[in-house]
């Protein structure tokens with residue numbers, strides 16, 4: 001996927017003026033946060049579970065190699081294969097090879113952000129394998145040649161009319177704006193793909209070390225058909241998704257559903273533990289797990305390690321006022337919102353994605369709702385530190401800051417500077433108490449007035465009162 | 468209650484110093500009412516947050532050291548801003564453990580309080596008396612709310628003032644879009660956020676907007692004025708200290724408004 005993060009500001013400006021996008025985003029604001037709040041209110045031990053989940057994830061990250069090896073051992077014991085892929089390219093090639101081994105023409109795909117991250121669909125297509133997305137949202141996006149704007153509700157940026165148009169154009173059926181009808185139509189279209197596919201590719205919400213199982217959590221059941229009908233099932237997962245035991249997994253499942261959609265539990269939680277065994281009624285003949293690193297092991301032991309606790313619930317973006325204003329595409333790469341503002345610079349380079357960790361007021365709402373208590377503002381600030389160290393922040397910001405810091409570390413000069421500024425602002429405002437235009441401050445005054453100081457600086461007045 | 472008048476160092480904050488001296492005077496009045504000796508150390512400037520949030524750790528640390536020294540020896544350090552006091556609480560992060568400044572930063576952190584939370588703990592609220600009367604709505608500024616847990620304290624204090632009627636707005640905990648340098652680095656997004664805030668404020672029918680942070684207040688007041696909304700913005704301490712007889716933030720000097728109309 002092309003990286004458009006350097007254009008974040010332009011993207012955002014366009015998004016703010018896009019009436020349809022704004023309408024779609026309005027639905028998000030009213031939906032997930034309220035449902036999450038209700039679900040949390042019904043579970044008094046929710047915060048305690050968050051602490052447990054945070055601690056458990058920290059433990060896993062300290063022993064990531066051990067748990068991944070245990071996972072591999074058990075996948076192999078179950079008759080499956082694990083592929084270790086350091087880069088996105090390794091992962092793409094590995095997946096293509098498995099498909100080619102099977103002479104695959106079409107593959108069905110369950111929803112997977114990691115396959116977006118490694119840009120799998122384009123690659124498969126270029127190499128003669130047709131991927132068919134089976135998650136409704138992803139299916140719609142594929143028809144529109146569009147990309148997810150949200151990690152669990154990929155088509156959240158669309159309105160029902162957009163879906164109706166896409167279906168009408170591609171399915172050549174009479175147009176309908178009825179969601180139930182559209183759903184039936186998609187099912188009907190997808191059915192033939194489920195049956196025809198040679199390979200099914202899914203992501204994984206968690207990898208269970210003790211059993212060598214992978215699990216996907218979906219609300220549509222499409223993942224089940226994707227992974228049980230074709231002869232070969234490929235699970236594509238990033239390495240930090242491993243958990244020690246099934247019991248541990250349930251802790252995360254409880255947090256995931258509530259944090260994501262406000263459900264007590266996701267509708268379909270499907271475990272895969274290797275290929276079909278003699279006597280099994282269904283299941284694939286071949287079972288592969290592609291483990292993607294793509295920069296993650298570099299995060300272990302770094303100041304960004306905590307980001308690897310992420311369970312991809314989307315709560316941070318659902319509650320983010322910046323995401324809510326500009327939508328996911330503005331961020332210009334795969335992962336949007338606060339979690340994306342931390343991950344994207346890691347994966348595409350801070351020189352390409354510096355605008356993202358800066359696009360936060362540090363209001364802290366994301367950290368407040370994160371089920372694994374990732375200090376997202378702190379991590380975004382770490383990226384700003386890096387940007388500053390590498391002299392990547394804009395010169396205007398750097399020089400402005402150094403002038404300001406020069407004064408801020410010299411109290412006497414600072415007083416002088418403050419009283420001059422104070423006087424200037426008061427003169428400029430005259431008797432109105434505010435001003436609507438200020439030199440060099442149009443970013444402020446284009447949208448709001450600048451209140452004038454109500455009198456001399458406090459320090460001046462305090463001195464005058466001789467206290 | 469303070470027993471033998473302990474010393475409080477007032478952290479004025481650069482915005483109160485520059486834009487709204489009333490806020491610092493009101494803070495002094497309230498702290499004295501609570502039985503403290505209030506001093507204003509001369510060596511303070513700004514808390515350093517603009518540098519800290521821009522990734523400039525070197526200058527942030529220099530400012531932190533200066534602030535730590537300025538407030539040495541005070542039993543408490545109190546300031547009328549959740550954001551700036553929150554920044555003081557970040558100081559330990561600027562120094563490596565083992566660096567003596569780290570310990571001093573931790574020590575400052577343990578003494579540094581935002582004013583409403585400090586008053587809620589130390590002021591005999593029966594002493595509060597304010598002639599203010601009106602319908603107010605309260606914006607929960609992010610840093611105070613999420614870093615320092617300030618939510619009920621200002622409301623509890625306000626509830627002691629008979630003339631105050633609190634009308635809560637929708638999304639009172641949602642960021643107003645100020646975010647320090649954010650509002651000038653991302654003006655369009657900031658504008659949308661403060662626009663939403665303004666709508667929520669207006670919908671309450673309140674005549675006064677209160678908050679505990681001048682950054683947010685300047686942002687919201689500026690937007691309300693630009694939109695021609697007749698809501699007065701003030702820092703909560705102005706009401707608590709009975710000092711709301713001056714023009715509100717961004718308002719014409721008293722008498723000017725009538726003259727113009």
Ligand code: SF4
Pocket residue numbers: 259309310311312313314315316317339366369370371372373374
């Ligand atoms: S960072 Fe936290 S809130 Fe955001 S997606 Fe990950 S787990 Fe969920």
